[in-house]
Amino acid sequence: MKRVLLPILMLFLASAVMYGQQKEVTKFLGIPVDGSKSEMIRQLKKKGFEPTPDNPEVLNGEFNGMDVNLHVVTNNGKVWRIMVADNHLAGGTDIRIRFNNLCRQFQNNGKYMSISAKGYELSDDEDIEYEITVNDKRYEAIYYQLPAVIDSTAIMKAMESTISQYTDEQRSNPTKEMQADAYAAAIMYLYEISSKRPVWFMINNVYGQYYLTLFYDNEYNRANGEDL
DSSP: OHHHHHHHHHHHHTSOOOOOSSOOOOEETTEESOSOHHHHHHHHHHTTOEEOSSOTTEEEEEETTEEEEEEEEEETTEEEEEEEEESSOBOHHHHHHHHHHHHHHHHTOTTEEOOOSSOSOOOTTOOHHHHHHHHOOOOEEEEEEOOSSOOHHHHHHHHHHHHTTSOHHHHHSOOHHHHHHHHHHHHHHHHHHHTTOEEEEEEEEETTEEEEEEEEEOTTTSOOSTTO
């Protein structure tokens, strides 16, 4: 059993320690995406963002090396989304490069996980202009913020539960299929404890020019039909 689980377990524990039982919400620049809009704006101003001339509730500043506008979105008085929008437009090639760079940054950041087997990076021959204009294709990538701490025992139990379907003899000589099953169980556990903290981004089109928007969502506060 340990021959199957240990390499996979070490992969996830490289950037995490334990998972606490308290509910964690998505964070933006270390600020919980939660509470009132006024308090969120106050916290963002402390990070150096300033109100735009046209709308004091839309903030401008630098994020991840880009000039951006921040929009704070609420539901029933609680913040559930921070939208980060590029302030400058780019051509098809430049936006593809920016999209791919951002994908790599998230993939290499131990605070995030992805459930996409293939990843989201676009190939060099992807004709973004044609696909968006003619086929109305949507380009987006989604990642999930992992908890600040992860329970290694819970991951072990999830993988052991999956591997328990095999015989003792099979477990003593694990195959690639068994390792893949254990890996999938670990991924599913991490997704379950992170699914309420998605961070995703997409390419937007403005008359043949493009920009990215990022969304830091707190799914605990998102509308779920309560007002219907």
